[in-house]
Amino acid sequence: MKPVPFTYVRAESVEQAVDTLRTHGGEAKLLAGGQSLLPALNMRLARPTVLVDLNRIPGLDRIAEENGGIGIGALVRQSAAERAQLIRASCPLLAESLPLVGHFATRNRGTIGGSIAHADAAAELPLALVALSGSVITTVRTIPAADFFVGHFTTALADDELVVATMWPRARPGESSALEEFAPRHGDFALASAACVLRVENGAVAEARLAVGSVTDRPELLDVEPLLGRAVDDDSVRSLGASAAAAVDPPPNLHGSPRYRRALLGSLVERAVRTAWARATETSP
Amino acid sequence: MTSVGVTVNGRKYREDVEPRLLLSDFLRHTLGLTGTHVGCEHGVCGACTIRLDGGAVRSCLLLAVQADGCTIETVEGLAANGELHPLQEAFREHHALQCGFCTSGILMAAADLLEREGTPTRDELVDMLSGHLCRCTGYESIVDAIAEVAGTS
Numbered sequence: 001m002k003p004v005p006f007t008y009v010r011a012e013s014v015e016q017a018v019d020t021l022r023t024h025g026g027e028a029k030l031l032a033g034g035q036s037l038l039p040a041l042n043m044r045l046a047r048p049t050v051l052v053d054l055n056r057i058p059g060l061d062r063i064a065e066e067n068g069g070i071g072i073g074a075l076v077r078q079s080a081a082e083r084a085q086l087i088r089a090s091c092p093l094l095a096e097s098l099p100l101v102g103h104f105a106t107r108n109r110g111t112i113g114g115s116i117a118h119a120d121a122a123a124e125l126p127l128a129l130v131a132l133s134g135s136v137i138t139t140v141r142t143i144p145a146a147d148f149f150v151g152h153f154t155t156a157l158a159d160d161e162l163v164v165a166t167m168w169p170r171a172r173p174g175e176s177s178a179l180e181e182f183a184p185r186h187g188d189f190a191l192a193s194a195a196c197v198l199r200v201e202n203g204a205v206a207e208a209r210l211a212v213g214s215v216t217d218r219p220e221l222l223d224v225e226p227l228l229g230r231a232v233d234d235d236s237v238r239s240l241g242a243s244a245a246a247a248v249d250p251p252p253n254l255h256g257s258p259r260y261r262r263a264l265l266g267s268l269v270e271r272a273v274r275t276a277w278a279r280a281t282e283t284s285p
Numbered sequence: 286m287t288s289v290g291v292t293v294n295g296r297k298y299r300e301d302v303e304p305r306l307l308l309s310d311f312l313r314h315t316l317g318l319t320g321t322h323v324g325c326e327h328g329v330c331g332a333c334t335i336r337l338d339g340g341a342v343r344s345c346l347l348l349a350v351q352a353d354g355c356t357i358e359t360v361e362g363l364a365a366n367g368e369l370h371p372l373q374e375a376f377r378e379h380h381a382l383q384c385g386f387c388t389s390g391i392l393m394a395a396a397d398l399l400e401r402e403g404t405p406t407r408d409e410l411v412d413m414l415s416g417h418l419c420r421c422t423g424y425e426s427i428v429d430a431i432a433e434v435a436g437t438s
Contacts, residue, residue, distance in 0.1 A: 001326045002307065002310075003305040004305070005303065005304075005305055006304060006305060007304070008304030008348070008350055010350075031351075034346055034351075035328060035346055038345070038346040038347070038348075039326075039327035039328055039346065041305075042326045042345065051304070053348075053350075053351060055351060079340070099412070102328075102416070103331070103413070103415060103416025104341065104397075104398065104413040104416055105334050105341040105342055105343055105394050105397075105416055106328055106342075106343060108340035108341055108342050108397075109337075109340070109342045109343070109346065109347070186412055186415035187415050187416055
């Protein structure tokens with residue numbers, strides 16, 4: 001299993017990468033961390049004629065506080081983000097997601113921007129970005145996360161557009177979050193996943209967002225109306241879990257039938273909501 | 286063909302390679318360093334793990350041309366002056382290998398983890414090892430060996 005021959009272009013700037021994409025149309029493929037692209041090349045599922053290596057472009061590896069959030073350059077390695085104090089302190093949902101992405105050695109190479117642009121329906125970072133209402137900054141525009149992900153491996157990016165950064169809103173006072181997934185082994189693709197963000201005010205849920213992944217072809221926000229304006233309790237959690245399970249229609253895969261994956265999602269939604277609530281109120285779930 | 290210059294285990298090499306050549310094949314076939322093993326070629330088994338500028342990475346998920354100018358360490362560079370690396374000693378002590386196919390990748394990942402994290406917990410070690418498939422040992426002895434070197438209780 002070796003890649004087909006291709007022309008290798010080491011881009012020195014974002015402009016050069018965009019120019020190369022324009023010149024070659026759909027035949028060129030961007031290479032960031034390569035932790036998903038290289039397997040696809042090795043298995044010849046991807047057969048680009050031109051590979052544009054982004055790794056040496058300067059300036060895309062910064063993590064910085066910006067208006068209302070944390071801006072993460074597209075080439076920031078997942079392991080660097082994992083160790084960044086700013087992310088741990090300001091964006092706990094992202095910090096919780098990162099150790100679940102692949103493995104120790106793949107995170108040393110895999111990038112935040114690459115994971116977002118690859119848009120695997122089972123990936124943690126797209127799920128977290130949608131749950132947080134973050135956004136994707138490209139060479140031409142800013143796209144809200146919910147509009148960026150179109151389907152499995154499919155995004156709103158044009159053929160000559162690339163991701164330069166992602167914007168992750170900072171957790172506000174009273175806000176807490178949790179991400180739950182189940183995979184047969186750590187680092188495998190999750191069979192179902194759920195991320196919940198709650199803002200609690202005076203003992204009641206003032207705002208809530210619930211995103212689910214793996215069971216849908218992109219991260220989807222589900223209705224959270226039953227949670228609002230009250231404390232989270234067994235009844236509201238169970239009904240939300242049941243309605244989440246009913247709202248999705250996952251395909252079967254090697255590890256689980258649609259029925260199993262729906263039931264799994266229900267449990268993970270319950271767990272994510274309970275954990276987020278427990279973190280907000282600092283009581284045991 | 287593209288020219289690639291790398292430093293591997295302290296020795297400089299310059300070779301002309303096809304852009305599609307994987308770093309794992311470059312190390313094994315071009316440089317003859319067969320201590321790095323190739324299992325799945327899609328990043329799952331961990332056998333080909335090496336250190337690139339210090340960080341443990343899958344050499345099957347990198348092109349040789351991407352490593353141009355980089356410093357690489359492979360399992361051949363672990364022992365210094367004829368003395369086994371403490372991780373290698375511990376693996377022998379704890380019977381942490383049988384066939385040895387997965388061992389070089391685990392050693393390189395463990396060396397990076399210990400340098401970076403100091404004393405990881407046993408859970409963190411198990412977590413790291415989820416990226417390395419071993420079909421002989423049942424893992425316990427591998428965890429024991431790394432834990433001993435790390436000072437994990």
